[in-house]
Amino acid sequence: MDKQKWKQYWNILTSNNLGLFGLGILVVFVLIAIFAPLIAPYDPAERVGQPFMKPNGDFLLGTNDVGQDILSELIYGTRVSLLIGVIAAFISIVIGCFIGIIAGYYGGKIDSLLMRLVDLVLVIPFLPLMILLAAFVGPSFWNIILVISLTSWASPARVVRSQVLTLKTSGYVEAAKSIGTDVKEILLKHILPGVFPILLSQFILAASSAILVEASLSFLGLGDPFTKSWGTILYYAQARGAFLTDAWVWWILPPGILLTALVIAFAFTGYSLEEILNPRLRKER
Template sequence: MDKQKWKHYLTVFTNNNLGMIGIAILLFYIFIALFAPLISPYDPTARVGAPFLSPNSNFLLGTNDVGQDILSELIHGTRISILIGIIAAFLSVAIGCLIGIIAGYYGGKIDNFLMRVVDLVLVIPFLPLMILLAAFIGPSFWNIIFVISVLTWAGPARVIRSQVLTVKTKGYVEAARSIGSKVSTILSKHILPGVVPIALSQFVLAASQAILIEASLSFLGLGDPFNKSWGTVLYYAQARSAFLTDAWLWWILPPGILITVLVIGFAFTGYSMEEILDPRLRKGRKSNE
Protein backbone atom coordinates (compact mmCIF):
# COMPACT_ATOMS: atom_id res chain seq x y z
CA MET A 1 0.00 0.00 0.00
CA ASP A 2 1.42 3.40 -0.97
CA LYS A 3 2.39 6.05 1.55
CA GLN A 4 -0.27 8.43 0.29
CA LYS A 5 -3.04 6.05 1.28
CA TRP A 6 -1.58 5.47 4.73
CA LYS A 7 -1.33 9.25 5.15
CA HIS A 8 -4.99 9.55 4.21
CA TYR A 9 -5.95 6.89 6.77
CA LEU A 10 -3.96 8.71 9.47
CA THR A 11 -5.62 12.04 8.64
CA VAL A 12 -9.10 10.55 8.81
CA PHE A 13 -8.29 8.76 12.07
CA THR A 14 -7.00 11.91 13.79
CA ASN A 15 -10.28 13.63 12.91
CA ASN A 16 -12.26 10.85 14.58
CA ASN A 17 -13.04 11.77 18.19
CA LEU A 18 -13.82 8.24 19.33
CA GLY A 19 -10.63 6.97 17.74
CA MET A 20 -8.49 9.56 19.52
CA ILE A 21 -10.16 8.78 22.85
CA GLY A 22 -9.51 5.10 22.28
CA ILE A 23 -5.84 5.70 21.42
CA ALA A 24 -5.41 7.90 24.50
CA ILE A 25 -6.83 5.14 26.72
CA LEU A 26 -4.58 2.49 25.16
CA LEU A 27 -1.47 4.68 25.49
CA PHE A 28 -2.27 5.31 29.15
CA TYR A 29 -2.54 1.57 29.86
CA ILE A 30 0.59 0.79 27.84
CA PHE A 31 2.49 3.43 29.85
CA ILE A 32 1.41 1.76 33.10
CA ALA A 33 2.38 -1.68 31.78
CA LEU A 34 5.82 -0.55 30.63
CA PHE A 35 6.71 1.34 33.80
CA ALA A 36 4.85 -0.81 36.34
CA PRO A 37 7.93 -1.41 38.56
CA LEU A 38 8.55 2.33 38.77
CA ILE A 39 4.92 3.36 39.32
CA SER A 40 3.99 0.61 41.77
CA PRO A 41 4.32 1.79 45.40
CA TYR A 42 5.09 -1.71 46.70
CA ASP A 43 6.15 -5.16 45.57
CA PRO A 44 2.83 -6.83 44.69
CA THR A 45 3.97 -10.15 46.21
CA ALA A 46 5.16 -8.69 49.53
CA ARG A 47 3.14 -8.45 52.72
CA VAL A 48 3.29 -4.75 53.47
CA GLY A 49 0.35 -4.24 55.80
CA ALA A 50 -2.32 -5.88 57.89
CA PRO A 51 -4.93 -8.00 56.04
CA PHE A 52 -8.13 -6.37 54.80
CA LEU A 53 -7.06 -2.80 55.40
CA SER A 54 -9.46 -0.27 53.91
CA PRO A 55 -8.05 2.46 51.62
CA ASN A 56 -5.85 4.94 53.43
CA SER A 57 -2.90 7.27 52.81
CA ASN A 58 -0.41 4.37 52.76
CA PHE A 59 -2.53 1.96 50.73
CA LEU A 60 -4.77 3.84 48.31
CA LEU A 61 -6.83 0.74 47.50
CA GLY A 62 -6.31 -1.08 50.78
CA THR A 63 -4.81 -4.53 51.21
CA ASN A 64 -5.96 -8.06 50.44
CA ASP A 65 -6.39 -11.00 52.80
CA VAL A 66 -2.62 -11.50 53.25
CA GLY A 67 -1.67 -7.84 53.52
CA GLN A 68 -0.52 -7.24 49.92
CA ASP A 69 -1.12 -3.81 48.40
CA ILE A 70 -4.02 -4.10 45.95
CA LEU A 71 -2.99 -1.03 43.94
CA SER A 72 0.43 -2.57 43.30
CA GLU A 73 -1.23 -5.83 42.24
CA LEU A 74 -3.41 -3.99 39.73
CA ILE A 75 -0.51 -1.98 38.31
CA HIS A 76 1.58 -5.11 37.71
CA GLY A 77 -1.55 -6.97 36.56
CA THR A 78 -1.90 -4.41 33.76
CA ARG A 79 1.29 -5.76 32.22
CA ILE A 80 0.10 -9.39 32.28
CA SER A 81 -3.42 -8.69 31.03
CA ILE A 82 -2.27 -6.49 28.13
CA LEU A 83 0.56 -8.86 27.19
CA ILE A 84 -1.78 -11.84 27.02
CA GLY A 85 -4.30 -9.80 25.04
CA ILE A 86 -1.75 -8.60 22.48
CA ILE A 87 -0.01 -11.95 21.95
CA ALA A 88 -3.28 -13.90 21.75
CA ALA A 89 -4.79 -11.34 19.35
CA PHE A 90 -1.69 -11.44 17.13
CA LEU A 91 -1.79 -15.25 16.89
CA SER A 92 -5.55 -15.27 16.36
CA VAL A 93 -5.41 -12.73 13.52
CA ALA A 94 -2.32 -14.40 12.01
CA ILE A 95 -4.16 -17.74 11.82
CA GLY A 96 -7.25 -15.97 10.51
CA CYS A 97 -5.21 -14.19 7.83
CA LEU A 98 -3.58 -17.41 6.71
CA ILE A 99 -6.90 -19.27 6.44
CA GLY A 100 -8.75 -16.30 4.95
CA ILE A 101 -6.13 -15.57 2.28
CA ILE A 102 -5.86 -19.22 1.20
CA ALA A 103 -9.64 -19.65 1.08
CA GLY A 104 -10.33 -16.35 -0.68
CA TYR A 105 -7.54 -16.58 -3.24
CA TYR A 106 -7.84 -20.21 -4.33
CA GLY A 107 -11.62 -20.56 -3.97
CA GLY A 108 -13.36 -23.74 -5.10
CA LYS A 109 -13.07 -26.85 -2.96
CA ILE A 110 -10.36 -25.36 -0.80
CA ASP A 111 -12.57 -22.39 0.01
CA ASN A 112 -15.58 -24.61 0.71
CA PHE A 113 -13.60 -26.88 3.04
CA LEU A 114 -11.95 -24.08 4.99
CA MET A 115 -15.18 -22.12 5.36
CA ARG A 116 -16.96 -25.21 6.70
CA VAL A 117 -14.21 -25.48 9.31
CA VAL A 118 -14.73 -21.81 10.14
CA ASP A 119 -18.49 -22.36 10.43
CA LEU A 120 -17.89 -25.32 12.74
CA VAL A 121 -15.66 -23.29 15.04
CA LEU A 122 -18.17 -20.43 15.12
CA VAL A 123 -21.20 -22.59 15.98
CA ILE A 124 -19.57 -24.59 18.78
CA PRO A 125 -20.74 -23.23 22.18
CA PHE A 126 -17.94 -20.88 23.11
CA LEU A 127 -18.07 -20.69 26.91
CA PRO A 128 -18.26 -24.43 27.71
CA LEU A 129 -15.50 -25.21 25.19
CA MET A 130 -13.30 -22.44 26.58
CA ILE A 131 -13.64 -23.71 30.14
CA LEU A 132 -13.18 -27.35 29.13
CA LEU A 133 -10.08 -26.69 27.03
CA ALA A 134 -8.47 -24.43 29.65
CA ALA A 135 -9.11 -26.97 32.40
CA PHE A 136 -7.79 -29.85 30.27
CA ILE A 137 -4.43 -28.32 29.30
CA GLY A 138 -3.86 -26.67 32.68
CA PRO A 139 -3.30 -23.08 33.85
CA SER A 140 -0.24 -21.24 32.57
CA PHE A 141 0.62 -18.06 30.71
CA TRP A 142 1.11 -19.71 27.31
CA ASN A 143 -1.76 -22.18 27.74
CA ILE A 144 -4.19 -19.28 28.19
CA ILE A 145 -2.84 -17.66 25.05
CA PHE A 146 -3.22 -20.97 23.19
CA VAL A 147 -6.85 -21.36 24.29
CA ILE A 148 -7.75 -17.81 23.28
CA SER A 149 -6.03 -18.10 19.88
CA VAL A 150 -7.64 -21.44 19.05
CA LEU A 151 -11.12 -20.19 19.89
CA THR A 152 -11.04 -16.74 18.26
CA TRP A 153 -9.32 -17.11 14.85
CA ALA A 154 -12.49 -18.00 12.93
CA GLY A 155 -14.03 -14.52 13.03
CA PRO A 156 -10.99 -12.77 11.56
CA ALA A 157 -10.65 -15.55 8.97
CA ARG A 158 -14.13 -14.87 7.62
CA VAL A 159 -13.54 -11.11 7.45
CA ILE A 160 -10.13 -11.50 5.76
CA ARG A 161 -11.57 -13.94 3.22
CA SER A 162 -14.23 -11.40 2.23
CA GLN A 163 -11.55 -8.77 1.74
CA VAL A 164 -9.43 -11.13 -0.37
CA LEU A 165 -12.42 -11.90 -2.59
CA THR A 166 -12.78 -8.17 -3.20
CA VAL A 167 -9.09 -7.46 -3.79
CA LYS A 168 -8.47 -10.36 -6.17
CA THR A 169 -11.05 -9.00 -8.63
CA LYS A 170 -9.14 -5.74 -8.99
CA GLY A 171 -7.66 -5.04 -12.41
CA TYR A 172 -4.04 -5.02 -11.26
CA VAL A 173 -4.42 -8.45 -9.64
CA GLU A 174 -6.06 -9.97 -12.71
CA ALA A 175 -3.36 -8.38 -14.88
CA ALA A 176 -0.64 -9.93 -12.73
CA ARG A 177 -2.28 -13.34 -12.99
CA SER A 178 -2.74 -13.02 -16.75
CA ILE A 179 0.98 -12.41 -17.35
CA GLY A 180 1.90 -15.46 -15.32
CA SER A 181 3.17 -13.87 -12.11
CA LYS A 182 4.00 -16.29 -9.34
CA VAL A 183 1.35 -16.87 -6.69
CA SER A 184 3.81 -15.80 -3.98
CA THR A 185 4.41 -12.51 -5.82
CA ILE A 186 0.70 -11.81 -6.25
CA LEU A 187 -0.02 -12.57 -2.60
CA SER A 188 2.86 -10.52 -1.22
CA LYS A 189 2.63 -7.50 -3.54
CA HIS A 190 -1.09 -7.25 -4.28
CA ILE A 191 -3.29 -9.31 -1.94
CA LEU A 192 -1.47 -8.79 1.37
CA PRO A 193 -1.28 -4.96 1.16
CA GLY A 194 -5.03 -4.88 0.60
CA VAL A 195 -5.59 -7.11 3.64
CA VAL A 196 -3.30 -5.38 6.14
CA PRO A 197 -5.68 -2.49 7.09
CA ILE A 198 -8.54 -4.93 7.75
CA ALA A 199 -6.17 -7.18 9.70
CA LEU A 200 -5.14 -4.25 11.90
CA SER A 201 -8.73 -3.44 12.82
CA GLN A 202 -9.38 -7.12 13.51
CA PHE A 203 -6.30 -7.22 15.73
CA VAL A 204 -7.54 -4.32 17.85
CA LEU A 205 -10.96 -5.90 18.35
CA ALA A 206 -9.42 -9.34 18.97
CA ALA A 207 -7.18 -7.89 21.69
CA SER A 208 -10.18 -6.57 23.62
CA GLN A 209 -11.88 -9.95 23.30
CA ALA A 210 -8.73 -11.74 24.45
CA ILE A 211 -8.45 -9.56 27.56
CA LEU A 212 -12.06 -10.33 28.49
CA ILE A 213 -11.52 -14.06 27.96
CA GLU A 214 -8.34 -14.06 30.05
CA ALA A 215 -10.12 -12.21 32.85
CA SER A 216 -13.00 -14.71 32.70
CA LEU A 217 -10.70 -17.74 32.80
CA SER A 218 -8.61 -16.30 35.63
CA PHE A 219 -11.75 -15.40 37.60
CA LEU A 220 -12.84 -19.04 37.32
CA GLY A 221 -9.48 -20.19 38.69
CA LEU A 222 -8.09 -21.30 35.32
CA GLY A 223 -5.51 -18.52 34.98
CA ASP A 224 -1.79 -18.58 35.59
CA PRO A 225 -1.30 -18.67 39.38
CA PHE A 226 2.29 -17.39 39.08
CA ASN A 227 1.41 -14.20 37.17
CA LYS A 228 -1.23 -11.97 38.70
CA SER A 229 -3.53 -10.41 36.16
CA TRP A 230 -6.71 -8.43 36.78
CA GLY A 231 -8.71 -11.65 36.49
CA THR A 232 -6.50 -13.35 39.07
CA VAL A 233 -7.05 -10.47 41.49
CA LEU A 234 -10.80 -10.92 41.03
CA TYR A 235 -10.48 -14.67 41.60
CA TYR A 236 -8.72 -14.26 44.94
CA ALA A 237 -11.17 -11.55 45.97
CA GLN A 238 -14.10 -13.86 45.27
CA ALA A 239 -12.38 -16.85 46.93
CA ARG A 240 -11.73 -14.79 50.09
CA SER A 241 -15.38 -13.71 50.31
CA ALA A 242 -14.78 -10.06 49.48
CA PHE A 243 -18.36 -9.89 48.20
CA LEU A 244 -19.61 -10.45 51.75
CA THR A 245 -17.73 -7.49 53.22
CA ASP A 246 -17.01 -3.88 52.34
CA ALA A 247 -13.75 -5.09 50.75
CA TRP A 248 -15.54 -5.49 47.41
CA LEU A 249 -15.42 -1.69 47.06
CA TRP A 250 -11.62 -1.61 46.81
CA TRP A 251 -10.79 -5.23 45.91
CA ILE A 252 -13.38 -6.09 43.23
CA LEU A 253 -14.63 -2.80 41.79
CA PRO A 254 -11.22 -1.33 40.68
CA PRO A 255 -10.10 -4.32 38.52
CA GLY A 256 -13.58 -4.48 37.02
CA ILE A 257 -13.35 -0.80 36.10
CA LEU A 258 -9.85 -1.25 34.66
CA ILE A 259 -11.02 -4.11 32.41
CA THR A 260 -14.10 -2.17 31.28
CA VAL A 261 -12.20 1.01 30.40
CA LEU A 262 -9.49 -0.88 28.51
CA VAL A 263 -12.06 -2.82 26.48
CA ILE A 264 -13.82 0.47 25.69
CA GLY A 265 -10.49 1.89 24.51
CA PHE A 266 -9.93 -1.05 22.20
CA ALA A 267 -13.52 -0.87 20.97
CA PHE A 268 -13.34 2.86 20.17
CA THR A 269 -10.06 2.34 18.32
CA GLY A 270 -11.29 -0.71 16.41
CA TYR A 271 -14.60 0.82 15.36
CA SER A 272 -12.85 4.00 14.24
CA MET A 273 -10.46 1.96 12.12
CA GLU A 274 -13.42 0.17 10.54
CA GLU A 275 -14.99 3.54 9.69
CA ILE A 276 -11.75 4.59 7.99
CA LEU A 277 -11.66 1.42 5.90
CA ASP A 278 -15.35 1.61 4.99
CA PRO A 279 -16.44 5.21 4.21
CA ARG A 280 -20.07 4.07 4.12
CA LEU A 281 -19.95 3.69 7.91
CA ARG A 282 -18.85 7.31 8.30
CA LYS A 283 -21.62 8.51 6.01
CA GLY A 284 -24.16 6.45 7.93
CA ARG A 285 -23.04 7.89 11.28
CA LYS A 286 -23.12 11.46 9.96
CA SER A 287 -26.62 11.00 8.53
CA ASN A 288 -27.86 9.70 11.90
CA GLU A 289 -26.40 12.74 13.59
Protein backbone atom coordinates in the same frame (compact mmCIF):
# COMPACT_ATOMS: atom_id res chain seq x y z
CA MET B 1 3.13 6.37 2.00
CA ASP B 2 3.54 10.10 1.40
CA LYS B 3 3.32 12.80 4.03
CA GLN B 4 0.07 14.13 2.59
CA LYS B 5 -1.62 10.79 3.20
CA TRP B 6 -0.37 10.62 6.80
CA LYS B 7 -1.55 14.19 7.34
CA GLN B 8 -5.00 13.24 6.04
CA TYR B 9 -5.18 10.26 8.38
CA TRP B 10 -4.03 12.39 11.30
CA ASN B 11 -6.72 14.99 10.56
CA ILE B 12 -9.37 12.27 10.49
CA LEU B 13 -8.14 10.86 13.80
CA THR B 14 -7.93 14.22 15.56
CA SER B 15 -11.40 15.21 14.37
CA ASN B 16 -12.88 12.10 15.98
CA ASN B 17 -13.28 12.78 19.69
CA LEU B 18 -14.17 9.19 20.51
CA GLY B 19 -11.11 7.94 18.67
CA LEU B 20 -8.80 10.34 20.47
CA PHE B 21 -10.38 9.46 23.80
CA GLY B 22 -9.94 5.72 23.19
CA LEU B 23 -6.39 6.13 21.92
CA GLY B 24 -5.52 8.28 24.92
CA ILE B 25 -6.78 5.63 27.34
CA LEU B 26 -4.82 2.93 25.49
CA VAL B 27 -1.64 5.00 25.67
CA VAL B 28 -2.12 5.45 29.43
CA PHE B 29 -2.57 1.70 29.93
CA VAL B 30 0.47 0.92 27.79
CA LEU B 31 2.61 3.37 29.76
CA ILE B 32 1.40 1.87 33.03
CA ALA B 33 2.29 -1.61 31.77
CA ILE B 34 5.76 -0.54 30.61
CA PHE B 35 6.67 1.42 33.73
CA ALA B 36 4.89 -0.79 36.26
CA PRO B 37 8.02 -1.35 38.42
CA LEU B 38 8.50 2.43 38.69
CA ILE B 39 4.84 3.28 39.31
CA ALA B 40 3.81 0.54 41.73
CA PRO B 41 4.40 1.60 45.35
CA TYR B 42 5.08 -1.98 46.51
CA ASP B 43 5.96 -5.40 45.24
CA PRO B 44 2.57 -7.03 44.58
CA ALA B 45 3.85 -10.39 45.88
CA GLU B 46 4.97 -9.02 49.27
CA ARG B 47 2.88 -8.69 52.42
CA VAL B 48 3.22 -5.03 53.26
CA GLY B 49 0.24 -4.43 55.54
CA GLN B 50 -2.46 -6.01 57.63
CA PRO B 51 -5.14 -8.11 55.88
CA PHE B 52 -8.24 -6.28 54.62
CA MET B 53 -6.92 -2.81 55.38
CA LYS B 54 -9.19 -0.07 54.05
CA PRO B 55 -7.82 2.51 51.59
CA ASN B 56 -5.57 5.01 53.35
CA GLY B 57 -2.56 7.21 52.76
CA ASP B 58 -0.16 4.27 52.57
CA PHE B 59 -2.42 1.92 50.61
CA LEU B 60 -4.61 3.88 48.22
CA LEU B 61 -6.76 0.85 47.41
CA GLY B 62 -6.27 -1.03 50.66
CA THR B 63 -4.88 -4.53 51.03
CA ASN B 64 -6.16 -8.01 50.28
CA ASP B 65 -6.67 -10.93 52.66
CA VAL B 66 -2.92 -11.55 53.07
CA GLY B 67 -1.86 -7.90 53.32
CA GLN B 68 -0.69 -7.33 49.74
CA ASP B 69 -1.17 -3.88 48.21
CA ILE B 70 -4.09 -4.03 45.76
CA LEU B 71 -3.00 -0.94 43.81
CA SER B 72 0.36 -2.57 43.07
CA GLU B 73 -1.43 -5.74 41.98
CA LEU B 74 -3.58 -3.77 39.56
CA ILE B 75 -0.59 -1.92 38.10
CA TYR B 76 1.33 -5.14 37.44
CA GLY B 77 -1.89 -6.82 36.32
CA THR B 78 -2.18 -4.23 33.55
CA ARG B 79 1.01 -5.58 32.03
CA VAL B 80 -0.18 -9.20 32.12
CA SER B 81 -3.69 -8.51 30.79
CA LEU B 82 -2.45 -6.32 27.94
CA LEU B 83 0.30 -8.75 27.00
CA ILE B 84 -2.05 -11.72 26.88
CA GLY B 85 -4.60 -9.73 24.88
CA VAL B 86 -2.12 -8.46 22.29
CA ILE B 87 -0.23 -11.75 21.81
CA ALA B 88 -3.39 -13.86 21.63
CA ALA B 89 -5.00 -11.40 19.20
CA PHE B 90 -1.89 -11.39 17.00
CA ILE B 91 -1.77 -15.19 16.81
CA SER B 92 -5.49 -15.51 16.09
CA ILE B 93 -5.27 -12.85 13.36
CA VAL B 94 -2.28 -14.59 11.73
CA ILE B 95 -4.14 -17.93 11.70
CA GLY B 96 -7.36 -16.32 10.49
CA CYS B 97 -5.54 -14.34 7.80
CA PHE B 98 -3.74 -17.41 6.46
CA ILE B 99 -6.87 -19.55 6.30
CA GLY B 100 -9.01 -16.72 4.92
CA ILE B 101 -6.55 -15.89 2.13
CA ILE B 102 -6.04 -19.52 1.12
CA ALA B 103 -9.78 -20.26 1.15
CA GLY B 104 -10.75 -17.10 -0.72
CA TYR B 105 -8.03 -17.25 -3.35
CA TYR B 106 -8.09 -20.93 -4.28
CA GLY B 107 -11.83 -21.52 -3.84
CA GLY B 108 -13.34 -24.86 -4.79
CA LYS B 109 -12.82 -27.84 -2.50
CA ILE B 110 -10.14 -26.05 -0.48
CA ASP B 111 -12.53 -23.20 0.24
CA SER B 112 -15.36 -25.58 1.15
CA LEU B 113 -13.15 -27.63 3.47
CA LEU B 114 -11.68 -24.62 5.28
CA MET B 115 -15.05 -22.88 5.60
CA ARG B 116 -16.62 -26.01 7.09
CA LEU B 117 -13.80 -25.95 9.64
CA VAL B 118 -14.56 -22.29 10.33
CA ASP B 119 -18.27 -23.09 10.70
CA LEU B 120 -17.42 -25.90 13.12
CA VAL B 121 -15.38 -23.57 15.33
CA LEU B 122 -18.04 -20.86 15.20
CA VAL B 123 -20.95 -23.18 15.99
CA ILE B 124 -19.37 -24.78 19.06
CA PRO B 125 -20.39 -22.91 22.25
CA PHE B 126 -17.55 -20.47 22.86
CA LEU B 127 -17.22 -20.39 26.65
CA PRO B 128 -17.61 -24.15 27.29
CA LEU B 129 -15.01 -24.84 24.60
CA MET B 130 -12.53 -22.44 26.18
CA ILE B 131 -13.13 -23.85 29.66
CA LEU B 132 -12.61 -27.39 28.36
CA LEU B 133 -9.39 -26.48 26.55
CA ALA B 134 -8.05 -24.44 29.47
CA ALA B 135 -8.75 -27.28 31.90
CA PHE B 136 -7.13 -29.79 29.52
CA VAL B 137 -3.88 -27.91 28.82
CA GLY B 138 -3.56 -26.59 32.37
CA PRO B 139 -3.26 -23.06 33.77
CA SER B 140 -0.26 -21.07 32.59
CA PHE B 141 0.49 -17.80 30.81
CA TRP B 142 1.18 -19.36 27.40
CA ASN B 143 -1.58 -21.95 27.71
CA ILE B 144 -4.14 -19.18 28.19
CA ILE B 145 -2.81 -17.47 25.06
CA LEU B 146 -3.00 -20.80 23.19
CA VAL B 147 -6.60 -21.39 24.25
CA ILE B 148 -7.72 -17.89 23.26
CA SER B 149 -5.92 -18.09 19.91
CA LEU B 150 -7.38 -21.48 19.01
CA THR B 151 -10.93 -20.30 19.68
CA SER B 152 -10.73 -16.80 18.17
CA TRP B 153 -9.34 -17.21 14.63
CA ALA B 154 -12.52 -18.29 12.87
CA SER B 155 -14.29 -14.94 12.71
CA PRO B 156 -11.28 -13.06 11.23
CA ALA B 157 -10.84 -15.90 8.72
CA ARG B 158 -14.38 -15.48 7.41
CA VAL B 159 -14.00 -11.69 7.15
CA VAL B 160 -10.66 -11.97 5.33
CA ARG B 161 -12.06 -14.60 2.93
CA SER B 162 -14.89 -12.26 1.95
CA GLN B 163 -12.41 -9.51 1.09
CA VAL B 164 -10.14 -11.89 -0.83
CA LEU B 165 -13.08 -13.04 -2.98
CA THR B 166 -13.41 -9.42 -4.12
CA LEU B 167 -9.69 -8.73 -4.50
CA LYS B 168 -8.87 -11.79 -6.62
CA THR B 169 -11.18 -10.57 -9.40
CA SER B 170 -9.68 -7.09 -9.46
CA GLY B 171 -7.81 -5.86 -12.50
CA TYR B 172 -4.29 -5.82 -11.09
CA VAL B 173 -4.60 -9.38 -9.74
CA GLU B 174 -5.96 -10.65 -13.05
CA ALA B 175 -3.11 -8.87 -14.84
CA ALA B 176 -0.56 -10.50 -12.53
CA LYS B 177 -2.06 -13.91 -13.26
CA SER B 178 -2.05 -13.32 -17.00
CA ILE B 179 1.71 -12.68 -17.09
CA GLY B 180 2.42 -15.81 -15.06
CA THR B 181 3.30 -14.21 -11.73
CA ASP B 182 4.03 -16.74 -9.01
CA VAL B 183 1.09 -17.41 -6.67
CA LYS B 184 3.14 -16.61 -3.57
CA GLU B 185 4.06 -13.22 -5.03
CA ILE B 186 0.42 -12.48 -5.87
CA LEU B 187 -0.68 -13.37 -2.35
CA LEU B 188 2.07 -11.37 -0.66
CA LYS B 189 2.21 -8.30 -2.93
CA HIS B 190 -1.38 -7.94 -4.12
CA ILE B 191 -3.80 -9.82 -1.84
CA LEU B 192 -2.23 -9.28 1.59
CA PRO B 193 -1.96 -5.46 1.28
CA GLY B 194 -5.62 -5.38 0.27
CA VAL B 195 -6.77 -7.18 3.42
CA PHE B 196 -4.38 -5.36 5.77
CA PRO B 197 -6.86 -2.59 6.71
CA ILE B 198 -9.41 -5.23 7.68
CA LEU B 199 -6.75 -7.06 9.68
CA LEU B 200 -6.04 -3.92 11.71
CA SER B 201 -9.66 -3.47 12.72
CA GLN B 202 -9.99 -7.21 13.40
CA PHE B 203 -6.87 -7.07 15.58
CA ILE B 204 -8.34 -4.30 17.71
CA LEU B 205 -11.53 -6.31 18.15
CA ALA B 206 -9.62 -9.53 18.87
CA ALA B 207 -7.38 -7.87 21.47
CA SER B 208 -10.38 -6.46 23.32
CA SER B 209 -12.10 -9.84 23.23
CA ALA B 210 -8.95 -11.68 24.33
CA ILE B 211 -8.57 -9.48 27.42
CA LEU B 212 -12.16 -10.20 28.43
CA VAL B 213 -11.72 -13.92 27.77
CA GLU B 214 -8.56 -14.04 29.86
CA ALA B 215 -10.36 -12.27 32.70
CA SER B 216 -13.24 -14.75 32.44
CA LEU B 217 -11.00 -17.81 32.47
CA SER B 218 -8.91 -16.44 35.33
CA PHE B 219 -12.04 -15.57 37.29
CA LEU B 220 -13.08 -19.22 36.95
CA GLY B 221 -9.73 -20.34 38.34
CA LEU B 222 -8.22 -21.39 35.00
CA GLY B 223 -5.66 -18.59 34.76
CA ASP B 224 -1.97 -18.67 35.54
CA PRO B 225 -1.62 -18.78 39.35
CA PHE B 226 1.93 -17.42 39.16
CA THR B 227 1.05 -14.17 37.36
CA LYS B 228 -1.44 -11.58 38.54
CA SER B 229 -3.75 -10.28 35.87
CA TRP B 230 -6.98 -8.38 36.49
CA GLY B 231 -8.91 -11.63 36.11
CA THR B 232 -6.70 -13.39 38.65
CA ILE B 233 -7.25 -10.55 41.11
CA LEU B 234 -11.00 -10.96 40.71
CA TYR B 235 -10.70 -14.72 41.21
CA TYR B 236 -8.79 -14.40 44.47
CA ALA B 237 -11.15 -11.68 45.64
CA GLN B 238 -14.27 -13.83 45.25
CA ALA B 239 -12.50 -16.98 46.51
CA ARG B 240 -11.16 -15.35 49.66
CA GLY B 241 -14.30 -13.74 50.95
CA ALA B 242 -14.24 -10.21 49.57
CA PHE B 243 -18.01 -10.32 49.12
CA LEU B 244 -18.46 -11.20 52.79
CA THR B 245 -16.89 -7.92 53.90
CA ASP B 246 -16.80 -4.37 52.61
CA ALA B 247 -13.44 -5.21 50.96
CA TRP B 248 -15.30 -5.77 47.67
CA VAL B 249 -15.43 -1.99 47.26
CA TRP B 250 -11.65 -1.65 46.86
CA TRP B 251 -10.78 -5.22 45.82
CA ILE B 252 -13.39 -6.09 43.18
CA LEU B 253 -14.65 -2.79 41.78
CA PRO B 254 -11.25 -1.39 40.61
CA PRO B 255 -10.28 -4.32 38.33
CA GLY B 256 -13.83 -4.40 36.97
CA ILE B 257 -13.68 -0.69 36.18
CA LEU B 258 -10.26 -1.08 34.53
CA LEU B 259 -11.49 -3.95 32.36
CA THR B 260 -14.48 -1.88 31.27
CA ALA B 261 -12.33 1.16 30.52
CA LEU B 262 -9.85 -0.85 28.46
CA VAL B 263 -12.55 -2.55 26.40
CA ILE B 264 -14.22 0.80 25.73
CA ALA B 265 -10.85 2.27 24.72
CA PHE B 266 -10.31 -0.55 22.21
CA ALA B 267 -13.84 -0.08 20.86
CA PHE B 268 -13.42 3.68 20.35
CA THR B 269 -9.97 3.23 18.80
CA GLY B 270 -11.26 0.52 16.49
CA TYR B 271 -14.12 2.73 15.36
CA SER B 272 -11.72 5.57 14.58
CA LEU B 273 -9.36 3.20 12.77
CA GLU B 274 -12.17 1.86 10.60
CA GLU B 275 -13.14 5.42 9.72
CA ILE B 276 -9.58 6.12 8.60
CA LEU B 277 -9.21 2.93 6.57
CA ASN B 278 -12.73 2.91 5.09
CA PRO B 279 -13.59 6.19 3.35
CA ARG B 280 -17.29 5.24 3.21
CA LEU B 281 -17.50 5.53 6.98
CA ARG B 282 -16.11 9.05 7.09
CA LYS B 283 -18.38 11.91 7.96
CA GLU B 284 -18.64 14.93 5.78
CA ARG B 285 -16.12 17.54 6.84
